[in-house]
Amino acid sequence: MSGLLTVEGGTPLTGEITVRGAKNFVSKAMVASLLGEGPSELANVPVIRDVDVVADLLRLHGVTVDHDRDGGVLHLDPTDVESAHVADIDAYAGSSRIPILFCGPLLHRLGEAFIPDLGGCRIGDRPIDYHLDILRSFGAVVDKRAQGIHISAPRGLVGTKIELPYPSVGATEQTLLTAVRSRGLTELRNAAIEPEIEDLIAVLQKMGAIISVDTDRTIRIEGVERLGGYRHTALADRIEAGSWASAALATHGDVFVRGATQPEMMTFLNTFRKVGGAFDVRDDGIRFWHPGGDLHSIVLETDVHPGFMTDWQQPLVVALTQAKGLSIVHETVYENRFGFTDALRGMGATIQIYRECLGGLPCRFGQRNFYHSAVVSGPTPLRAADIEVPDLRGGFSHLIAALAAQGTSRVRGISIINRGYENFMGKLEALDAKVTMVDSAVAPAV
Structure with a gap:
């Protein structure tokens, strides 16, 4: 899993995957x-x-x-x-x-x-x-x-x-x-x-x-x-469930996440609905899909529980690039979590990051010179690009962007994703994603 992943984007993710323990x-x-x-x-x-x-x-x-x-x-x-x-x-x-x-x-x-x-x-x-x-x-x-x-x-x-x-x-x-x-x-x-x-x-x-x-x-x-x-x-992994939900939204897809549970995801589900996504809670999981029409811009602040989880922020930002209007995201948990937006801008997204607190209240990063707020303008078509995975959640977010983009992207460093996403290649295939792994020995440099 240390090689190069080629991703042919523009195809909705559809099907069923299973998440296990957090x-x-x-x-x-x-x-x-x-x-x-x-x-x-x-x-x-x-x-x-x-x-x-x-x-x-x-x-x-x-x-x-x-x-x-x-x-x-x-x-x-x-x-x-x-x-x-x-x-x-x-x-x-x-x-x-x-x-x-x-x-x-x-x-x-x-x-x-x-x-x-x-x-x-x-x-x-x-x-x-x-x-x-x-x-x-x-x-x-x-x-x-x-x-x-x-x-x-x-x-x-x-x-x-x-x-x-x-x-x-x-x-x-x-x-x-x-x-x-x-x-x-x-x-x-x-x-x-x-x-x-x-x-x-x-x-x-x-x-x-x-x-x-x-x-x-x-x-x-x-x-x-x-x-x-x-x-x-173990309780189900609410981060992974939210990641696949955002992937379904960004690609206009329809994904059933078997094992996902409602109580731990209530804050995410409210935000998902505000953006324009649809979901159906079942006894054995949650179905997430894009119901058609425009997605809506939102104002979002991450926070400790019961607030909006910081690990949900990155994949959702990819979906917000496809929402109509200006979305504002204020990150209050980790100070350097918008580094992943550089790659999104290279793919055509319009995202600006700021040192100022753009949320409802100042946070502990507001006076410390950290870029911890973002303004996302959409919808913007995403285009394929060569991508280096920066970290676990940012890497999965880049993968979502590649799946939503037109053209073929090359993603290097995906072994990082193995730290937190079980069998993610098998899950991508189960959702009809057009992805191919190229061995690292023959993969050209990105």
Whole structure:
């Protein structure tokens, strides 16, 4: 999947695909298994690169991992957890940001943890300072070394009070995974409350944790001495479902996303309808289609849950290039998420980006010189182009643009998309997309 993808655009996507468990939850539930003193079973697991990375990291620490890839079931047995060699862990430096979440569980199980240099999509300043400060507040000792970060807990971990400056998903996950076996009570204020966080809390509760969530974004965790395993079915990936919905809209298509669920997507569905898209919620999934006629321009702000998810923004912007009038998009979650629009402008889209907050309220990026607002003027015909995938969500958005454009586009770097979209080539073929993979050894440079 490291070669060149040729995309003959201009054909509506039609047909049915299936989405399985959310990437942003499954990997965290896998890490949570480290906390248990018995085996765990996680169902509805997608076959994606991020799952493979976490599985390999767990194996390095002595966890037995058995992945039924066809059935989508993971069996995880942490009975023989042990310290991994630094060189082995370092081999995963740059491939994922998940290793930072191993800290709390490993401190409880082994008394120490090592974290290599962290990777992930380059979409903004996603520092690990939140994580390290959280671990220190529980009593951990953080030692920054040339190879990475060594963390120890010579006196064990003790519950604490934390107030996040921003409801960060990663910082909330770190707190949960550390607090459940720390001595005493932990209180986390201004916590993230995304559906993936709620599902992680459900997993931890099944393991024996005591966690309550208040309506003011306060989470309280009463530490327990030991936890068991869990059996759980992952919630559906609302990001992937929204991506295929936007693809259907941008290409004038009709796509049934089996496995998609309404509760986690209500905010997206409202926006999809305002733009002019149509959908039908069924027991086994959601059908998305372009009903004909003009799409409508909108004013949109991304936000933490229950707001409009930042990961839905990029694919929807592609559809907004085909909407009549001026659409305004204010990105308040990641400061550098409009870099993907450069390629769209090269394909004929009319998009201008601004430093100013163009939404209803100023945000934390408004005075920091970041281009975090966009004005999209449409409809503009898109034309084929040569594209280099920049990151996971931006890359899928570029693919949507190529599918909507007239002519044949060449897309390089699509292996990045494997991090979060299961069997996306097979799904494209199932939707009658005209795509062809060219081997990297014979593919000309873009």
